[in-house]
Amino acid sequence: MKGRESGMPEETTWSSFFDASAAMDKLWPAAHGDVVELGCGYGTFTLVAARRTRGIVTALDIDPDMVAHVRCKAEELGIANIRAVERDFIESDFGVAPGSQSHVMIYNLLHIEEPVALLRKAFTALDREGTLSVMHWRSDIPTPRGPPLAIRPTPEQCIEWLRQAGFTSIESVHLGDCCPFHYGVIAKGRGLSAIKG
Ligand SMILES: C[S@@+](CC[C@H](N)C(=O)[O-])C[C@H]1O[C@@H](n2cnc3c(N)ncnc32)[C@H](O)[C@@H]1O
Numbered sequence: 447m448k449g450r451e452s453g454m455p456e457e458t459t460w461s462s463f464f465d466a467s468a469a470m471d472k473l474w475p476a477a478h479g480d481v482v483e484l485g486c487g488y489g490t491f492t493l494v495a496a497r498r499t500r501g502i503v504t505a506l507d508i509d510p511d512m513v514a515h516v517r518c519k520a521e522e523l524g525i526a527n528i529r530a531v532e533r534d535f536i537e538s539d540f541g542v543a544p545g546s547q548s549h550v551m552i553y554n555l556l557h558i559e560e561p562v563a564l565l566r567k568a569f570t571a572l573d574r575e576g577t578l579s580v581m582h583w584r585s586d587i588p589t590p591r592g593p594p595l596a597i598r599p600t601p602e603q604c605i606e607w608l609r610q611a612g613f614t615s616i617e618s619v620h621l622g623d624c625c626p627f628h629y630g631v632i633a634k635g636r637g638l639s640a641i642k643g
Contacts, residue, residue, distance in 0.1 A: 447536050448508050449485070449558035451593035457488045463590070466494045468624035473579035473632055474498070479548025482506065482540050482571055484564070485555045486530065489516035495551065496520070496528045504542055505530045536564065540571050545636070547571045553581040554628075556604060557593040565611035572635030578613065580604050580631040581621065589627040601629050608633045 454460055470477075470491060477498035486492045486505035489512075496503045505528055507513050516530040533541055536558065550568040558564060568578050583592030585600055592598060599607070601618045608616050608631065619630030 447534065449536065449555060451557060451597065452485065452555060454487055454512075455591065460488060461490050463625065463627055464490060465624040466491050469581065469621055469628070469630070470494045470498065472619050472621060472624070473581065473630050474549050474551070474577065476577070477549075479573070479576075480504070480542070480546060481549045481551065482542055482547050482568075483551040483553075484535050484540070484568070485553070486516055487512055487554075489519050489528075489530075491551060491553055492516055492528060492530070493519060493523065493525060495549075496525045499527070499548070501527065501548060503528050504540070506533045506535050506540060508532065508534045535567070536560070539567060542571055544570050545573050548573060548576050550576070550578040550635075552578065554583065554592075556580055556582055556599055556607070557597045561599070561604075561607045562610045565607055565613070569612045569635050574636050576635040578608070578633050578635060579619075580608075580633075581625070581628050584627055584629055587627070592627070601631055604631045 480501035481503045483505045486507045492505040513530045513532045520528040585598045613633035615634040621628050
């Protein structure tokens with residue numbers, strides 16, 4: 447099931463909203479290991495993530511055109527560590543082993559119908575040191591796109607959902623200098639509780 451309001455404009459318009467590289471520096475500072483990106487779209491952030499790690503970036507999207515686009519771009523740029531996969535991550539799992547991922551990226555997507563269920567799956571996918579990053583459209587200023595305000599989560603809402611899904615050490619990240627219409631949130635997954643348990 448495709449998440450509600452998850453369509454995209456054409457690629458140059460979409461990519462003009464972000465400095466993807468600067469955003470990832472803030473959202474995933476300790477780059478290493480395997481990564482899952484949920485709803486990769488045009489690969490705006492996938493390509494940046496792949497250049498930051500020697501691990502595999504599993505880029506999931508329900509739209510076969512987006513998956514083909516990301517594969518094609520990776521090939522053109524000679525980036526070999528992207529695994530773009532057509533997969534519905536709402537109806538199924540992420541297709542990675544539990545506890546195997548260093549990072550999960552959820553960008554411009556958390557306005558889906560059941561965010562906590564998705565975040566629980568992300569929690570399960572992460573390794574002990576794993577982190578998750580969320581990026582979403584701000585609702586405190588006018589933005590050129592984004593889901594309707596009635597379903598657009600605030601940072602506080604994302605933080606609450608992350609807590610409910612079991613994440614710890616959750617922090618807001620200011621992205622105003624690189625993505626003026628967006629905010630970020632980062633969270634640790636299994637972390638200390640898994641080590642202690
Ligand atoms: C608004 S776009 C964001 C793309 C990318 N995360 C970014 O920020 O550049 C959301 C993407 O999620 C994909 N998507 C929506 N629901 C999905 C689902 N259930 N499973 C996999 N992909 C999904 C859409 O096809 C679309 O490419």
